Amino acid sequence: MDALMQFIYSGLTVGAVYALVALGFTIIYNASDVVNFAQGEFVMLGGMITVFAFDAGLPLPLAALTAIVATAAIGVALNKFAIEPARGAPVVSLIIITIGASILIRGASQVIFDKQLHRLPAFSGDDPIHLLGATLLPQSLWVICGAFAIFIGLWLFFTRTLLGKAVLATANNRLAAQLVGINTGFVMTLSFALSAAIGALAGVLVTPITLVSYDVGVGLALKGFAAAMLGGMGNPKGALVGGLLLGLFEALTAGYISSQYKEAVAFVVILAVLFVMPQGLFGEKKTERV
């Protein structure tokens, strides 16, 4: 029982990170139909920039803010210089561009930063909290609460504000959105900025637990992608649930079967989703009108 609780805590923690990555996927996918495989790199940049700004003497909150703003700017640049010039190209080409961008960002980080593993101090100390017979690190709470806070913030943004609705309208029909006066170029910029900022925040929150190096992005992007697929691509609720479920699957597999199979879970999930329900848990069935 205690072991199970322990696995659940660790599953929820890592699942919350996957959920944040999946939310990032969701925002850009909704605005442009593009699956942005540089999403994992945003997480890495969030962690790396915070570490280096912190080591340079900035207080932690300021270092984190710097990282989030800088990463958002990189997201905007990715849209401006790589996605926008290729507008009109098939979606697959755009996805390949994002893979290229992720390789570029990884390479550049290796040169600008270094190849070492880095860590940040936990935000609220390292004293474990005892809860329901198992222990939980305060930092885990930060990660889980962070994911929920971002999810609620996004939900309010998309359902209540005019700008959020403009993003949804653009996703639904770009030309129609332009006709009613929505600046769809700005909506794209905003989506990339938001998505990169959320990725960076995930990086900041998780670095004290999992450490960060220039190459953590690939794995996170894959896991986040699996989570988004599981929940249903394009659905924020799906991203959250998919992320948490994937994290739990991983932790339970590692605990009860073997930690060697842990990494395989995400791929099994992708395959299972594709075979059994390609639209995911919350995705809508696509029916084409002819």
Next chain:
Amino acid sequence: MTILEVKGLGISFGGLRAVNDVSFSVKPGEIVSVIGPNGAGKTTLFNMISGVYLPSDGEAKLDGEDVTAQAPHLLAAKGLTRTFQNLQIFQEMTVLENVVAGFHLSERPSIWADLFSLPSARRRSAEVRDKAFAFLEKVRLTNAAEEEAGNLSYGALKRLEIARALAVGPRVLLLDEPAAGCNAVETEEIDDLIATLAQSGIAILLVEHDMKMVMRISNHIVVLDHGEKIAEGTPEAVSKNPDVIAAYLGTEEEEPAHALG
């Protein structure tokens, strides 16, 4: 007093000259129809005026201001919007939400009031929904207000698109085949609607294949063939113009060849 002026507009796709040197103007409250055989360049002309295509040459002026090749969202802000022959509807929204989206530019939102759903934000939403509902009444779609737009028939979607365009508050409205796919009764309703809109001072530019409708409601007709303007004038003048008759029916010399073929 001209609100929309098109001067020497032309576009080429590769080697194909789709529209060449077309000029005309529209006054407020006037209904101007663009007619011509299939492939004459009517929709291409619309796409250039509404900023969907970049014209190769010529210019479009809205109320004296050069708006050539401006993006559709900027044109919408200046009072020019349109509907599409093949529909551009937010399929996954409800019918009412589609029209509400049309009020995008006139809403004055406050992010914080919206996020916390303050009374001011709720009041604003309610007002916009009421206004949107009024437009749905105009196009007789109130009983479908809460339905998902994707489920509506083609004719109903055409009217929905007009309602959304009206919500933008246009001074110039481009309608691309508004009566296509509508039955006789619906066509007459759209007729009346267009006439009312023109009376309220909106300048209307219309592409339509239903000649009876065009002849009945237009003040002025522009005829295109192979991308060129071959005639313009009042409905009577145009319907008697030999060039126009030739473009639609073929010339007499051609006829025997067709008869033999």
